[in-house]
Amino acid sequence: MTVSLHAPARLSCLALALVLAGCATAPSAPVTINIVAINDFHGNLEPSRYVPVNAEGGKEKAIRAGGIEAVAAALQAWRKQDKDLLFVSAGDLVGASPAMSSLWADEPTIEAMNMLDLRVSAVGNHEFDAGRKELLRQQNGGCDSPRPAKACQMAKVYRGAKFTYLAGNVIDSATGKPFIPAYRIETVKGVKVGLVGVVLQDTRSVVMASGIAGLSFEDEAQAINRAIPQMRKDGADVIVALVHQGGTTKDHPLQPGCTNLEGPIVDVVKKIDPAVRLVISGHTHQGYLCTVDGRTVTQGASYGHLATRVAMTVQKGAGVPNDIKVENVLMQAGDYPADEKMAAFVAKVKESSRAALNRPVARLAAAPVLRKQNEAGEAPLGNLIADAVLAATRNVGARIGFMNEGGIRKDLEAGENNVAAFGQAQAVLPFGNTLVVMDLTGAQIRRILENQWKEGSSGGSMLQVSKGFSYRWDGTRPVGSRVLGMTLDGQPVQDTKTYRVVANNFLAEGGDNFPDFAKGTNRLETGLLDLDAFTDYLRASEGQGASLAPEAARIIKVQ
Helix, strand or coil: CCCCCHHHHHHHHHHHHHHHHHHHHHHCCEEEEEEEECCCCCCCCCEECCCCEECCCECCCEECCCCCHHHHEEEEEHHHHHHHEEECCCCCCCCCCCCCHHCCCCHHHHHHHHHHEEEEEECCHHCCCCCCCHHHHHHHHCCCCCCCCCCCCCCCCCCCCEEEEEEEEECCEEECCCCCCEEEEEEEEEEEEEEEEEEEEEHHHHCHHHHCCCEECCCCHHHHHHHHHHHHHHHEEEEEEEEEEEEEEECCCCEEEEECCHHHHHHHHCCCCCCCCEEECCCCCCEEEEEECCCCEEEEECCEEEEEEEEECCCCCCCCCCCEEEEECCCCCCCCCCCHHHHHHHHHHHHHHHHHHHHHECCCCCECCCCCCCCCCCCCHHHHHHHHHHHHHHCCCHHHEEEEEHHHHHHHHHHHHHHHHHHHHHCCCCCCEEEEEEEEEHHHHHHHHHHHHHCCCHHHCCCEEEEEEEEEECCCCCCCCCCEEECCCCECCCCCEEEEEEEEHHCCHHHHHHHHHHCCEEEEEEEEEHHHHHHHHHHHHHCCCCCCCCCCCEEEEEE
16 A cells, blocks of 8 residues: 555645635625615705604604705714715705705705715606706716806816716617616625616606607616616625605604505515515605515605615625614704714805895795695695796786696795795795796696596696686596586686696696696797796785785685
């Protein structure tokens, strides 16, 4: 028998190899990935009014909450607990913004998010408010903007977002591919976290058609599922979906474990690959912490009022999280030590904006003027705006004014002695829409009103109408036949007669699923801003009940 002198060394190597092989196959220890999410911030750099909805559907006391300084302070404190915390957004960071951001083409909000190390944001529908060109500029930087009077005006150089906008279901017709990335992968504590983002499929109905030419919006779940194989190839250990679509629930926004979520997001979640266990949603400005088909579905209200904290336990190679814990945290000044850099930045933006923001507009009879609708669908602030756009265009023949609910972003607040400033008026109508006057038949007006209850769409809303026009509707009748009668100045509106109406250019293009507006004839593009019409009307109405004292109902619900 011959024994090799190297046998002991070979045995040692074999033993070592077996040990190493065992180490390679042993599962890694679970780690906790901490995520903080916001949604629908809409450029609200300052705190704003927030009324939480409780579990019984009632309302709690209104408070001041949100704003970038409160969010920054919380993130600063939480990062001391976990330096690897991921900060993400589910869309609508900008657009429909108060003046302190919108005066400067929302560049201050993008810069604030850069300062907070935001990593990704799903694109929201409001990111398209100024069109695809402006969205790409906000991502990539530069001053070539469709809003030259605002872009690069506070700072002469704009370098763009350091975070990545995601839009897996927004397809460029020229290439057949997403026009910006569908996903991004972040490595956290050795784990690769795949973040995929989509916007509501119905975006086309809620943005200006001219701004999204050449883009199509596909099914949200299909786009997420399509991205997953490539994300896995790129090493994603776990996948989180950022979906700019949402729902509603009567559950309290701070209460985990709700099972009563309703709305479009439920159908989206049910179609998403089961590997996706966490869906961070947006769009509906609700706060909730819900479960749908075993998935965790969250939303953090809007305007930075709530921040959603997620603690996700992940084991590398498992493919799905071991555990997910979520909470919504109220963002209020003073709850955490201030982020001094952010406080200084906001002070700088505020000083640059001060003159325009503080310019007094008019004294209101009472404040705030509320946008909340009654059971019939009528709101004091909606009436006021519809009256304003009509007053501004009577000289070109307008007799009926329409205003879409979604275009009214906040209550009209006022300061000392009930004097409303420009910044407060601009927060109500932040889009910079212009007014379009057109002819519509009575039949077309009837169809427009019927479309308020259009089935199978997340768009549409109750239109607000001007003084002198009224209609009755019956909610027990089938959709398409609910309007019982319309009158103008006390006379019945006739289907065959033509009426001169005014609406903002968003509605005029058929926005919010009101296609008959786009069919209006004898159109006059006035170029007049709805905000200018509003502030002019407030001045003209000063001391004459601009708070809208009770009057004859314009929208009458029969049943």
